[in-house]
Amino acid sequence: MSPLASRIVEMPSRLISNHEFQEGKFQYLAGALMALMVASYIFQALYNIFLHPLARIPGPWVAKVSANYLVPASAGLHRAQSLRELHNQYGPVVRVGPNEISVSDWRAYREIYSHKASSKTDFFYRDTSLTGHDNIFTMLNKDAHSGRRKLQNQSYSQQAVFDNEALIVDKAKILVRRLSQTGKEPILEKPVNAFALNGLFSLEVILACAFNRHHGDVPSHDAATLLEAMDSTAVAIRTAAALPFLSRAVGRMLPGPIGRSFKQWDLWQDVTQNLLKEFQQHELPLDKTQKFMATPMLVNEDPYLGRRLTQLELVEELMGITFAGSGTTSSTLTYLLYAMSKDMGRQERLRQELRTVAGTSLNEVKNLPYLNAVLKETFRLYPTIMSTLPRILDRPVNIGDHVLPPGTLVGMQNYVHHRDAELFHRPDEFLPERWLEENGNALRIRDMESALTPFSLGPRNCIGQNLAKAELYLAVSNIFGKLRLQLNADMTEWDVEVEDPFNIAPKGRRPLLDVWVLEEERSY
Secondary structure, eight states: OOHHHHHHHHHHHHHHHHHHHHHHHHHHHHHHHHHHHHHHHHHHHHIIIIISTTTTSOOOHHHHHOTTTTHHHHHTTOHHHHHHHHHHHHOSEEEEETTEEEEOOGGGHHHHTSTTTEEEOHHHHGGGOSSSSOOTTTOOOHHHHHHHHHHHHHHHSHHHHHHTHHHHHHHHHHHHHHHHTTSSOSSOSSOEEHHHHHHHHHHHHHHHHHHOOOOOSSOOHHHHHHHHHHHHTHHHHHHHHHOTTOOHHHHTTSSHHHHHHHHHHHHHHHHHHHHHHHHHHHTGGGOTTOOSTHHHHHHSOBTTTTBOOOHHHHHHHHHHHHHHHHHHHHHHHHHHHHHHHTOHHHHHHHHHHHTTSSSOOHHHHTTOHHHHHHHHHHHHHSOSBOSBOOEEESSOEEETTEEEOTTOEEEEBHHHHTTOTTTSSSTTSOOGGGGOGGGSOHHHHHHHHHHOOTTOOGGGSOTTHHHHHHHHHHHHHHHHHHEEEEEOTTOOGGGGOEEOSSBOEETTSOOEEEEEEOGGGTTO
């Protein structure tokens, strides 16, 4: 055979050998890369467990190596409850992620949430933008937040609340009539769902105070539509947070509940835009005193921006206001009615106290001791914001024997420190009497007051707390002054078991109440 023929015959075997070589080389590189990744993970895990600045802080070993330790609890809507169990096991300072700490010592709250000690975290608060712009709840820049707060402070002042008291009273009376269905019958033929009615009450207060929009006893289409849209958007917001590359335009085309939730998000924005346009056309020219929440944002400049807000920035703020202002107060009122409906004696004690004042105006009822005790105990046991408000430390913070370095992700939970067994005797029971000085516990009450943080503290505290308190004072005094409530026999504890989607919510989205109109109030 000629040399050329021999080379032709040998060529296939050489190609095979070369392919095998290349394949072996690829496998070797893949194996080396995999080994490198495993080694890197092991090294990082060992560093997190033994050498990390937080290494001495107790907690589950899985949390020390995985930032996703609490993801299953969050997905199951019981994150706050899981954190309470961890604190019961490990103490007041627990490591719940490689760089994340949970604190249950109420004495640390003021330092952690002060403007000088910490800042809001990008990954958590950016996710809650509603139109792609910042709002007062999501702003990270402290100067920008301060400017936006100055723009809105007037709308939430105590004077603004008094100016709008008649609007709130009107909505409270409507709520009483809805609860009693007719307002004239001594007993109802069917129970009422207080959760749904409280949601409408809180939203209608916000619509009245923000836009001068009013509704009668029968809920209007825009209020009911807006309430359903806000409730239904939660799935879309959580999806967008988990998948930041997913736009709303794409989200609304997805099948099933996720796509429907994105569509409800769009509806929420559309309804808010229409409310704003109608206010601009019909109410703004008449509102010379800037009585309504929308007015200062329309006519005044944002001090930080040095200009008025754009239309989309206005919609962002007003969407945040309607959401925060309606869902929070309604949840508190729902759990208050639930807790008081379990005890006729407490209802009668509150009713007797209400009869000591001539009427039910805000000035008349806001200083009543037992009414305040009932509100405080509801705030304590059923805090509206029950889950973690995360912060990044800007400077070292001492908590007990531990020093948390700058850059640490740290958070506290109202649900946890409001149930501190050392401070609150029988912490899982609804006991308004614990707040009354007549029981000789003035020093303990002082500490309990310090530990009670339903509206947070410091410069990032709840801007709407004056309005929220006024709603509760006026609604509770009107309800128990005219009605007697009792849990319906079909109610179960599961119906009102606390869920943690961040703000508190009852699993069954109710309590069901039997409602009696008091004999002396039949003509109401």
